[in-house]
Amino acid sequence: MQTDRRSADPRSDRFERLLGSAVVAVWDRLPQDVQQDLFEEAVLAGHASERDEALREKLAVFLHDHHARTADA
Known part of the structure; x- marks a missing residue:
């Protein structure tokens, strides 16, 4: 089980953004x-925070548009 450590470390948001940017890169x-x-972890995290039912599709389109391995498929 994963615990939410954001309250324990105020730098967590920054570190998560940095790691997210690195993963995208x-x-x-x-x-x-x-x-x-x-991808599945991002969708689960997004659904928990955004309640966006179209998130899976939006994330897939983003990745498809930004990465050569999926953009040419």
């Missing part, structure tokens, strides 16, 4: 199973 170099795991 190297997305097309990650193994497909890692991409899928990260």
